[in-house]
Amino acid sequence: MKSIYTFGRKPGTRNFTVKDLQDLKGSGKRLTMCNPANEVEIRACVDAGIDTLTVWDRDIDLARELAPTHFIGTAMGWGQFITHDEILRHAMGQMEAGADMYFTNRSQPVVEMLAREGIPVQVHMGLVPTFSHWRGGLKAYGRTHEEAIELYRTFKSYEDAGAFACEIECVAEETLNLLNERTSIVTISLGSGNAGDVIFLFMADICGEDDNPPRHAHAFRDLGKMHREMYAERVAALTEFKSQVHDKVFPYPAQSIAMRDGELEKFKEALGKL
Known part of the structure; x- marks a missing residue:
């Protein structure tokens, strides 16, 4: 455990800090991440020893109460806020409430704005469901060298914008393996194989609660039944x-x-x- 001050200027401890996650790159160690959405799910993640959590903004207070020492990310919806001022105000509020990083899939100027204020920003690459119309539907990405090069360029642009972490969704494992060696960004693999620094899977997929799970999901139990x-x-x-x-x-x-x-x-x- 590391002693810290939160972004809300309160003393606390964390199992992982931003620097710890950055230092993991190249170490061979991988962490787990899950997205609990209520009290029972948060407690289950804590009891199971899940390393890091990601929650929606409405759940940050509860998550911080039940998982006081966990590294916890929080998020905004794509259209939840319109102006940069609204996004910045929300991000600062979430960080003051105890979040350790802030997710957005808005434009790079938004990432730059948040990073300038010292906020650890998480972005999203690969199969971004919000933008699936542009890709012709829900498809895997990075399976050709052209797509892999495009991902590399996006990686570097987000890196230049100040992004700290990135969810890499449904990208070819070989592509992410090579790209992960060429970026300082902490990579969070969802359906992108074993190349990520952190392996993320949705609660419903882990527990077998989704009637129509995606290809990359694996049910370790059958709560659906x-x-x-x-x-x-x-x-x-x-x-x-x-x-x-x-x-x-x-x-x-x-x-x-x-x-x-x-x-x-x-x-x-x-x-x-x-």
Whole structure:
């Protein structure tokens, strides 16, 4: 653990700092990353020892409370803010709330603006779902040398803009392997093989909760089956509840309240005198 001051000027500790992640490059060590979205998922990541977390802005306070020493990134949606001032204000607010890096897939001037203020900025390359229209749909990237060179140039431009980390989604492993040796950016592999400094997978994919998972996903358990069984049990319980209410069977005596002995007669007597 490293002692730090947060961007909100509060003392704290972290399992990894920005420098630690940068120093990992070339070390042969890889870290894990997941995206918990509620209290149960955050606690599960902590208990499982997941190295780093990424959460949406609405969850940063909860994540920092439940995972006080974890390196945690947070994000803005592509169209969540329009002006540079809005983005900068949001990023600073998230960092002050305890985030350790800030994700955006907006333009390089936005990356430059955030980096100038000392914010560790994460960007996104390869298959960027937001821009899949430009690529003709959801497709892997970097499988030809032309695409690989284009990725290299984008890497260098983001590096020049001051990006600290980059999610590399669905890029050929060989491409990322070579590019990772030629950039100071911390690479976060999602569907890009074993070449990344950090390996990222969505919670739903890890736990088997997605009915139509992408090709690069792997379910290490089958929570989907459990969810379906729980749903069936929920519907059965509700159906039985409705039936017994309509049949005037429920509430049962054990769930009802009775007057004390002798009080009903007194109540009737009192009502008769009104």
